[in-house]
Amino acid sequence: MPHKPASIERTGLAPLRIASAHGGTSITAASRLCLSTIDRHPDLIQGRGIEWGSGTGILTVAAATHTGVDFVLGLELDAAEVAVARTNAELNGVADRTGFLISDSYDPLPGQDLATLDALRGSSTFLIANPPTSAGDDGLGWRRRVLRGALAYLVLGAEVLLQVSRQYGTSRTERLAADVGGYAYKGALETTDWVRFDQSRYDLREALDWYAAEELRSGEPYTFLHPDEDREVNATEARRLREATDASPRTQWRMHRLTRLG
Numbered sequence: 169m170p171h172k173p174a175s176i177e178r179t180g181l182a183p184l185r186i187a188s189a190h191g192g193t194s195i196t197a198a199s200r201l202c203l204s205t206i207d208r209h210p211d212l213i214q215g216r217g218i219e220w221g222s223g224t225g226i227l228t229v230a231a232a233t234h235t236g237v238d239f240v241l242g243l244e245l246d247a248a249e250v251a252v253a254r255t256n257a258e259l260n261g262v263a264d265r266t267g268f269l270i271s272d273s274y275d276p277l278p279g280q281d282l283a284t285l286d287a288l289r290g291s292s293t294f295l296i297a298n299p300p301t302s303a304g305d306d307g308l309g310w311r312r313r314v315l316r317g318a319l320a321y322l323v324l325g326a327e328v329l330l331q332v333s334r335q336y337g338t339s340r341t342e343r344l345a346a347d348v349g350g351y352a353y354k355g356a357l358e359t360t361d362w363v364r365f366d367q368s369r370y371d372l373r374e375a376l377d378w379y380a381a382e383e384l385r386s387g388e389p390y391t392f393l394h395p396d397e398d399r400e401v402n403a404t405e406a407r408r409l410r411e412a413t414d415a416s417p418r419t420q421w422r423m424h425r426l427t428r429l430g
C-alpha cells in the first residue's frame with residue numbers, strides 16, 4: 169500500500185506529488201540534488217532516456233515533465249517501488265511518457281515488458297542514475313555496472329547524469345569513465361552544502377566501514393570533513409571518530425556529467 173503522496177518543491181516548476189512504497193525515507197537529500205540537477209539542466213535531458221534504480225520514480229517523473237523529453241524508462245529491482253512509481257507517474261500526469269520495469273540492472277524480470285527496454289537499445293539520448301554504494305570494493309562497483317550496461321542503449325553524444333558524492337574525490341570519479349571506457353567525464357554539475365554522512369543510517373555506516381577497508385588496501389584516501397572542525401579527515405579517521413563519539417563526518421552529494429563516446 170503506497171504512503172500518502174508528499175509535495176516535493178521544485179524551483180520555477182509545479183511541485184511533484186510523490187508517494188513512497190517504504191515510508192518517508194525514500195526521498196533522500198541525494199534524490200533532491202538529482203531532482204534539482206534535472207530541473208536546472210533541461211538542455212541535457214532531451215529525447216528518450218533511462219533511469220537506472222528509479223525507486224519512487226521521482227527522477228523519471230521529473231524528467232518526463234520537461235519539454236523535449238519524449239519518454240523515460242525507470243529500471244528498478246524492487247517490485248513495490250515500481251508499483252508506486254507507476255502511481256506517481258499518473259499522479260503527475262506523465263504516465264503516457266514514462267514506463268517502469270522490475271529489472272535487475274538492465275535485465276527485466278520474467279513477465280516484464282521486454283519490448284519497452286529493447287526499443288531504447290542504441291537510441292537513448294540520456295541516462296540518469298543515483299545508484300547505491302557497492303560493498304566490498306571501492307564503493308563505485310554499481311556505478312561501473314550502470315555505465316557498462318548503458319553502453320548498449322546510449323547513442324553517441326548521449327548525456328549521463330550520475331550521482332557520486334564528494335568523499336570519493338575527483339580522481340576516483342574521473343577514473344570511472346576511463347575504467348568503463350566509452351565515456352568522457354565532463355565534471356560536476358551540482359553540489360549540495362555540507363551534509364552529515366549520517367552514521368545512524370545503516371547503509372552509510374556500512375559504506376564508511378568499506379571505505380576504511382579500501383583505503384587500507386589501496387592507499388588512496390576518501391575525503392570527508394571532520395564532524396565539527398574545519399579540516400578534512402580520511403575514512404579511517406572518520407570511522408575512529410564515529411567509534412569514539414558516535415559522530416558523523418560531513419560530505420557533499422554531487423551530480424556529475426559524462427557523455428557517451430564512440
Ligand SMILES: C[S@@+](CC[C@H](N)C(=O)[O-])C[C@H]1O[C@@H](n2cnc3c(N)ncnc32)[C@H](O)[C@@H]1O
Pocket residue numbers: 194195196198199202220221222223224225226227243244245246249271272273274298299300
Ligand atoms: C539510492 S536509491 C535511488 C532511488 C531514486 N532514483 C532516487 O534518487 O530517489 C537506488 C535505487 O536503486 C535500486 N537498485 C538497487 N540495485 C538494483 C539493481 N540491481 N537493479 C535495479 N535497481 C536497483 C534500489 O532499489 C533503489 O531504489
